[in-house]
Structures are given as C-alpha cells and as structure tokens.
Amino acid sequence: MNGPLLKVENLTKHYPLGAGFLNKTTPVVRAVENLSFSVEAGETLCIVGESGCGKSTVARLLMRLMDPTGGRVLIDETDIASLKKHALRAFRRRMQMVFQDPFSSLNPRLTAGQIITEPVENFERLSRKQRQALAADLLRKVGMAPEMMHRFPSEMSGGQRQRLGIARALALEPSLIIADEAVSALDVSVQAQILNLLMDLQEQMGIAFVFISHDLGVVEHIGHRVAVMYLGRIVELATREALFATPVHPYTEALIAAAPVPDPTRVRLEAPVEGEVPSPVNPPTGCAFHPRCPLAVERCRIDIPSLTPMSDGRLVACHVRAPAAGVNAQPVVAANSSLAVR
Structure with a gap:
C-alpha cells in the first residue's frame, strides 16, 4: 500500500480536572497538542x-489505550x-508495545x-x-534458549x-511496535544488546518503530528520524544526522548540550536554559518555550509557532530560527556545526 504505515494528524489529548465549587470552568491538563x-x-x-512533555501519552494514544480528545491516528x-x-x-494484530519496566509488564504467574x-x-x-514451537x-x-520458555x-x-517482552510483541507479527522507554531500566551493556536486537529484527522483518526515550545517546544509535517534544508539542522534527549535527530549535540545542559527554576532550555546546518547565494546566501564551528561551522576541510571547519546513527538509517550530514568512531568520550559530555531543 502506498503512503506511510502510520500517519498522525493533529493528535490532541486533554485531561479535565475537577472544578472548584465556585469555579464554573473546568481546567484541563494539555498533555498533547x-x-x-x-x-x-x-x-x-x-x-x-x-x-x-507528553511522550508516554503519545504512546498510549497510538496504541489506542486511551481515546484522543481530537485528531486522527491512521x-x-x-x-x-x-x-x-x-x-x-482486528487492528491490535498490526501494532504492539514494548513497555518501560520489563518486570511489571509481564504476568509473574505465567511462564515465558x-x-x-x-x-x-x-x-x-x-x-x-x-x-x-512458536515460543x-x-x-x-x-x-534466548528455547528451554527458557519454562521459566x-x-x-x-x-x-x-x-x-x-520483545518476543511477546513479535508473536502477532506486527507492522508497528511502540517502544516506550524500552531500555531505560537496563544496565548500559544490556541496553546496547537490546538496541542491536531491535535493529536486527527491523532489518529482518521490516517492522516500523516509534521509539520513545529521554536518552539522546540511545536515540542517536537507533533512530532514523527524531521528533523533539516540549510541553505537548513537537518543536523540531529532523533526520538523526541533521538533528545531532546542527540542531535548530533552541530547546533541541539545550537538550543536546545537557547530554553527558563520555570523552572529556570533546567540546560541548553551551546552551544553558533557565527556569522550570511550565505547567500543562496553564501553559504560557505564544511559544511555550519562550519563558526559558534566550532568543525569545515579542512575537514568541504572542503567537504559537507552527512547524515550518527548512531547506534541509526538517520541520522547526520557532519564530526566530524558522519564521513562517521565511525572512529575518536568525542563522544557526557556527558553534552548532562543531557540536561533538554523542
């Protein structure tokens, strides 16, 4: 079939909170926008x-473990x-999930x-x-050895x-697997084994993955494209190579700069971010990142930026770096091109 396997359009999820006795309006948590x-x-x-930022909520929405407030998942x-x-x-056979905790996601009373x-x-x-035979x-x-099925x-x-957990996800021969922090609970050496296993299975079986993680080292190892989320919205979507070589959105720069560098001789990009993440119950007007952004201008406080295509094909939601009109854009600083955070 032509077209992408998975297509998400304007996916939104709000969680209503209980209103007070004198408060006639019901506040909502804007988890995904x-x-x-x-x-x-x-x-x-x-x-x-x-x-x-809403990553795990996206995973549950993609699996239809909860109903969206708006939008479509195709x-x-x-x-x-x-x-x-x-x-x-019937569609459950097409998509499966690998959960974060490899113990609590398995029934302890069943054998492998x-x-x-x-x-x-x-x-x-x-x-x-x-x-x-299937097991x-x-x-x-x-x-794993087949004899492990009795454990x-x-x-x-x-x-x-x-x-x-991965074997269970493969049992129905899915086209799509959602992996929500699938290696975050594992030791680093075991993480590498699981990541390489997923990549080998993808090459053999043609499975598509939506891999959710906060670990940029893991993302750089396994991803083809990367979507960066902030307070329920995607602020940058690019290929792995482009994102790590020249991050454009100030929040992407800050994430990469905050990642630990195993080699002390390599230069880090300094992109300090001050302040706390705003509340999804009462997000800032305009760009949600503007209270913490060193590049924020007046327009950032008023208008919500839309994802705008850049010349290299990436999408960026930033009035300064990727203005919709395509003019007066601030160029990506030269330091980005020499970023050596891996």
Whole structure:
C-alpha cells in the first residue's frame, strides 16, 4: 500500500480536572497538542523530550489505550481513533508495545512460553505443540534458549525479561511496535544488546518503530528520524544526522548540550536554559518555550509557532530560527556545526 504505515494528524489529548465549587470552568491538563507526523514501514521514529512533555501519552494514544480528545491516528489510511470495539480488535494484530519496566509488564504467574503465546491465543486456538514451537522460535529470534520458555519472569535477569517482552510483541507479527522507554531500566551493556536486537529484527522483518526515550545517546544509535517534544508539542522534527549535527530549535540545542559527554576532550555546546518547565494546566501564551528561551522576541510571547519546513527538509517550530514568512531568520550559530555531543 502506498503512503506511510502510520500517519498522525493533529493528535490532541486533554485531561479535565475537577472544578472548584465556585469555579464554573473546568481546567484541563494539555498533555498533547496538535501533533502531526508519519512513520514509514521499516523506519524508526524517535520521540524525545523532558519528563512530562507528553511522550508516554503519545504512546498510549497510538496504541489506542486511551481515546484522543481530537485528531486522527491512521494505520494504512484507517483511522484507529474512530474504530469501535470489534474493528479495533482486528487492528491490535498490526501494532504492539514494548513497555518501560520489563518486570511489571509481564504476568509473574505465567511462564515465558505462556507469556509469548497468550497474545496469539486471543485470536486463534493453538495446540500444545504449536504453542511450544512458536515460543521456541521467538525465543531464538530474541537471542534466548528455547528451554527458557519454562521459566517464570522472576527467574530471569532484567535483560532477559526485556527480550521476553520483545518476543511477546513479535508473536502477532506486527507492522508497528511502540517502544516506550524500552531500555531505560537496563544496565548500559544490556541496553546496547537490546538496541542491536531491535535493529536486527527491523532489518529482518521490516517492522516500523516509534521509539520513545529521554536518552539522546540511545536515540542517536537507533533512530532514523527524531521528533523533539516540549510541553505537548513537537518543536523540531529532523533526520538523526541533521538533528545531532546542527540542531535548530533552541530547546533541541539545550537538550543536546545537557547530554553527558563520555570523552572529556570533546567540546560541548553551551546552551544553558533557565527556569522550570511550565505547567500543562496553564501553559504560557505564544511559544511555550519562550519563558526559558534566550532568543525569545515579542512575537514568541504572542503567537504559537507552527512547524515550518527548512531547506534541509526538517520541520522547526520557532519564530526566530524558522519564521513562517521565511525572512529575518536568525542563522544557526557556527558553534552548532562543531557540536561533538554523542
């Protein structure tokens, strides 16, 4: 089928808060605001940002674990946000999720083999021989011995449990996997093993990933494109190479500058950001980043910037760096081109 595998249009999620006795208006938490992006088959789109920016809410909306306040989520041009119970159930086979905690996301009373085959048995009946063959095959794919199917999650290491979670996600042969902080709970050496496993599986099976993380080192290793979120909105969307070589949005610069550098001889880009993240209940007017932005001008305090295409194909929401009119843009400082944060 032509077109992207996943297409998100103006996705929005608000959580209403209880109104006071004398307050007739109900305040809302603006968790996600008008997100739009797409993911091609076999591509990895990474979503990054500070804690509380709405990344995990996006994951749940994409999986239809919650209903959006507005917008559309299309899988092969079918809007799953509007599907009813039985029609949505059929689409569950197309998309699966790998959760952050590899222990709490697994049923401790089931063996590894039962955990892997349970999703399939929600759709079709399997004989005992078929269940064992399926579990053994998937365990091999994720680098585990077939004999592990008889163990319980409590008898496994953190890395083994995360591999088990990946095997479970693969059981239905999905086209899309949402990975929400899938390696953040693991040791660095185990993280590398899991990331390489995901990349190998993608190459073999053509799976698309939406990989949500706050770790820029992980993102640079696994991503094809990167979407940077701030307070529920995407502020920059670019290829991995372009984003890390020349970040354009001031918030992207600050994120990369804040990432630890393992080599003390490498030069860091200084992009200090002062102040706290604003409340999603009462976000600032105009650009949400303007109270902390060193480049903010008067227009930033009034108008919400839209994602504007740049000459290299990236999208940036910034009145200063990427004005919609295309004039009076402040050039990306030369220091960005020599940024050596990896």
